Every structure is written in C-alpha cells, then in structure tokens.
Amino acid sequence: MTRTRSHPKPLETESSLDTRARLIDAAGEEFAEHGFAKATVRDICARAGANIAAVNYHFRDKETLYLETLRHAHRYSITHYPHDGGLHADAPASDRLRAFVRAFLAKMLDAKRPRWHGRLISREMTEPTPAFSLLLEEGVRPQFGALCAIVRELAPSIKDVQIEAGAASVIGQALHYHHCNLMMKRLYAERKDGFPFDLEFLTDHITEFSLSAFEGLERKVRMNDARQSHRRQNKQRVRESKGRNR
Amino acid sequence: MTRTRSHPKPLETESSLDTRARLIDAAGEEFAEHGFAKATVRDICARAGANIAAVNYHFRDKETLYLETLRHAHRYSITHYPHDGGLHADAPASDRLRAFVRAFLAKMLDAKRPRWHGRLISREMTEPTPAFSLLLEEGVRPQFGALCAIVRELAPSIKDVQIEAGAASVIGQALHYHHCNLMMKRLYAERKDGFPFDLEFLTDHITEFSLSAFEGLERKVRMNDARQSHRRQNKQRVRESKGRNR
DNA sequence: ATCGCAGTCAAACATCCGTTTGAATCGGAC
DNA sequence: GTCCGATTCAAACGGATGTTTGACTGCGAT
Numbered sequence: 001m002t003r004t005r006s007h008p009k010p011l012e013t014e015s016s017l018d019t020r021a022r023l024i025d026a027a028g029e030e031f032a033e034h035g036f037a038k039a040t041v042r043d044i045c046a047r048a049g050a051n052i053a054a055v056n057y058h059f060r061d062k063e064t065l066y067l068e069t070l071r072h073a074h075r076y077s078i079t080h081y082p083h084d085g086g087l088h089a090d091a092p093a094s095d096r097l098r099a100f101v102r103a104f105l106a107k108m109l110d111a112k113r114p115r116w117h118g119r120l121i122s123r124e125m126t127e128p129t130p131a132f133s134l135l136l137e138e139g140v141r142p143q144f145g146a147l148c149a150i151v152r153e154l155a156p157s158i159k160d161v162q163i164e165a166g167a168a169s170v171i172g173q174a175l176h177y178h179h180c181n182l183m184m185k186r187l188y189a190e191r192k193d194g195f196p197f198d199l200e201f202l203t204d205h206i207t208e209f210s211l212s213a214f215e216g217l218e219r220k221v222r223m224n225d226a227r228q229s230h231r232r233q234n235k236q237r238v239r240e241s242k243g244r245n246r
Numbered sequence: 247m248t249r250t251r252s253h254p255k256p257l258e259t260e261s262s263l264d265t266r267a268r269l270i271d272a273a274g275e276e277f278a279e280h281g282f283a284k285a286t287v288r289d290i291c292a293r294a295g296a297n298i299a300a301v302n303y304h305f306r307d308k309e310t311l312y313l314e315t316l317r318h319a320h321r322y323s324i325t326h327y328p329h330d331g332g333l334h335a336d337a338p339a340s341d342r343l344r345a346f347v348r349a350f351l352a353k354m355l356d357a358k359r360p361r362w363h364g365r366l367i368s369r370e371m372t373e374p375t376p377a378f379s380l381l382l383e384e385g386v387r388p389q390f391g392a393l394c395a396i397v398r399e400l401a402p403s404i405k406d407v408q409i410e411a412g413a414a415s416v417i418g419q420a421l422h423y424h425h426c427n428l429m430m431k432r433l434y435a436e437r438k439d440g441f442p443f444d445l446e447f448l449t450d451h452i453t454e455f456s457l458s459a460f461e462g463l464e465r466k467v468r469m470n471d472a473r474q475s476h477r478r479q480n481k482q483r484v485r486e487s488k489g490r491n492r
Numbered sequence: 493a494t495c496g497c498a499g500t501c502a503a504a505c506a507t508c509c510g511t512t513t514g515a516a517t518c519g520g521a522c
Numbered sequence: 523g524t525c526c527g528a529t530t531c532a533a534a535c536g537g538a539t540g541t542t543t544g545a546c547t548g549c550g551a552t
Contacts (some may be wrong), residue, residue, distance in 0.1 A: 015510090040508085040509065040510085041509070041510060041511085042508090042509070052510090052511090053513090054512085055512085056510085056511060056512075061510075061511075062509095062510065062511090132522080195493090
C-alpha cells in the first residue's frame, strides 16, 4: 500500500471536523509566521493539540495541508472583503475607489481573528506554489479588473496601459504597508508618537494621493489634446482663409 | 574543540579569495532563488565548484555565509545606485524625484550581472535576519530621508505625516513591480503584447503619477488654507499659520 | 630536505523533519 | 457483548541537510 490510508476524504463527523479545522487554523498561523519550508508538521500538530500523524490522516501530506489552508484563507477573504466594499456600482467613482482601498487594506491589516490570511496570500505572491493559479484567477484578476474600471472612470482620456499602470500604483501603495510592515515599524520605532499609520489614515492618504494623481494625469492629457486640436484648427483656419482669399 | 577551525578570518591569498568570492556569488544566486531555508549548502558549493566543507572553512556556517552575502549585495547596491542618481542637489525637485525613482527601480529590475541583489534585499524585508538592522540603518533610513526631502520641496504646505506617507507611496509603487513581479507577469501572460512595463516606462509612469499627486495635494491644502484664513481673517491668523505645519 | 600552514577533499556524523506503521481507543450498529 | 470503521497515538523509518573530521595537497620559509 503506497498511500498510507484510503483517503476517500474522511466523512465529516463531529470530532474529525474538529481536529481538521484546528489543524487548518494552526497550519495557517505556522505557515504565515515561518513560511512553507520552515514551518514544521510537528509544530503545527503541537499547536493544534493533535498527533503528528494527524496531518497525514486528514490531509495527504504537508503540501496538501498548505494548499487547503490557502484555499480556506482565500474563501474567507473573498466573502468577508468584497472588492466593492458593499458599495453600489453606480456610486461616484471616487467613492468606489475609497471603498476599494479600504477593503484592500482591511483585508491585510485587519486585526480581526485570523490575522494570518493576508500574510499567507502575500507569501504566495513572492514564492508561488501550485495554489498560485487559483489565487490569480479567482482573486487577483477580478479585483484588478474592478479597479481598472474605476480608474477608467476617473481618468477617461488616458491610454489603457496607463490605466493599468495606475491601478498597479494604487495596489502597490496599499501592499507596501503589508510587505514592509516590519521595516516601517522599525523605522518608526524610536519616535515618541510611534507608528502613525492606521487603517483610516492610510485609506484617506492612498485615496487622496491617487485621486489627485488621476485628476492631474487626466488634465495633462486633455491639455495636450486641446493644444494639438488647437494647432489643427489653426492649420485648418489658415487653409480656409487661404481658400477664401483665392 | 567546539569550533571546527580557528577562523582568524583566513588571510586573503590569491586562491582563497577566489573560492570565497565564488562562494558568495553562488550563494547569492541560490539564496535569491530559493530563500535561506530551501537553499542548500551542497547546491551552493556545487555551483561554486567547491567542496562541501568550503562553506564551513571560509565562513563559519550557512548563516554567516548568508549574512556575508547580504552585506556584499548591500555594499554593491549603495555604491552602484546612489539615491541621487548622480544628480546635483540643486536640480529641480521634480528631476530629482525622477532620478530617485529610476535609481530605485534599476536597483531591483536591472538585468545587470548580479541580478539577485534586489531579490535578496527584499527577502530580508519580509523575513528579517540579524542583517536586518544593517540594511535598515545604512540603506533604508538614509534613502527614505532623501526622498522625504524631495517630497517636502514638491509639496511644502502639507503636514509631516503626509510627507512621509507620500514618500511611502512612491516607494510602494516602485517596490510593487518587484514584489509582485511573478504575479504581474502571469497576469499578462496571455496578452499578445506581453508585459509592457520596462524600466523607462515605469520610471515615467511612477514619476508622473506621483508628481501629479503631490501637485494636487499641495493645491488642495493651499485652497483649504486660503478659505480658512479668509473666513478667520480677523481672528488668529498668526496662530493658525504657526500650527499649520508639524 | 623539511616543516608549517592554508586550502581542499571524500566520507561520515548528527539532527531534523515528513512520512509511515501498527497497535490502541472510541463510538455507534447489530 | 461484539464487531467494525473512524480516529488517535507512540514509535520508528528514511531521506535530506548542516556540520565535522582527518587525511591529503601544494607552496613558501627555514
């Protein structure tokens, strides 16, 4: 028997679901804290109050446990933090941007119970595993698309590449406080006022910063277009006046 | 003898420097590609064409090798990519911002020889090791300070917290294309035009985006101040202008 | 020639870790 | 009670990996 047990996905009795759930929870914390490679099955089981063999029994192996944990985190994420932030699609684009930014930040910085969800997902970005595709197609791509739609409304005159780069700028700002959390906290460690960036402040800042940027870009493009069409009109006028004089 | 060798830092003879350097080079590639935990001493030595014991001989252990490698990458980084990008301090702030952004992006995206420097340093941010402090004090803090100075010139009326948040926004945008490189590339994988973001495009985009943002923020603050000072023209104008900054 | 020493090498050691095993335990069905 | 499947458990297996050892090599100084 090469597989240790039959693994017809064990029936979800009361107690089995219990340790299974506890395992996923413990695994989430360990994986988030140490990464896939350094997190040990022993530590996970210890934290879950389960035997070492539990991982092999309920999941097939460490990797499947990781994948299942990530799936769990992802499902939680998309149900608890919808892109629109609970805002109607016909709300003003600037409001929808703010809602998007807040939802995005909250997803990562939220102090709510399973605080490891964000860390797990961001780890996946820098060192992808087989679960990467799932995350990309069901998480990132639709979210990025929604943001692009908002940006297009905010700055309708700019090119598509610029819209996508702008969306990336918004996301980049938000992710920064996630990736470099430790760095920022240490950077502000000796300040007496501490780390001044909470969810509300960051939502405001990133939204205002980005709105200003999009307004500016839009205006520049419009001015440029106006100049060019002005030039064209001049040429045409010259031509017309030439024709009239003839 | 608990330590395997005396380790009075071996004299830098011709050949010793040779394998030592080759080890650091190989270690850089391996660490950057697989991370500290998954990179193996055997692979590093194989890549360097050295014996397994070489790591223990030239450095004390794997961790010291990593630390030394990171130091090397950091030194290279600060000598080859100065913050100012080779620009005079009295150049216009907008030009200095562009130079900063280009230097920052180049440091990470550069296709030049040791392409692993950036990856190594960014790894350090998400999972710090003892080398973290060095990186923070000699790399991040001065760089962040320089950027804040530029931002202050671009938007002299905004508060200090906003200046710092704005600087973080610039850095966040630039780092985004580094952290989420894989994600972005996969996101654009099926496009016929491929990944449209090269160094020049990104430098332009991030600079323009941020300049627009700072212009907008500055104008908003000025307008706000003007309104308020107009309203309170007769009372306390002096105290208000004192309290505006800081 | 010979001694000392830095450097290299193959082999082994010790430990950690994912996984497996086979027995023990528990709970419900008959 | 007895049987059976699901679950848990302690123990061990097997492989990978960081580290150590002790011999060997080449070279410069004495």
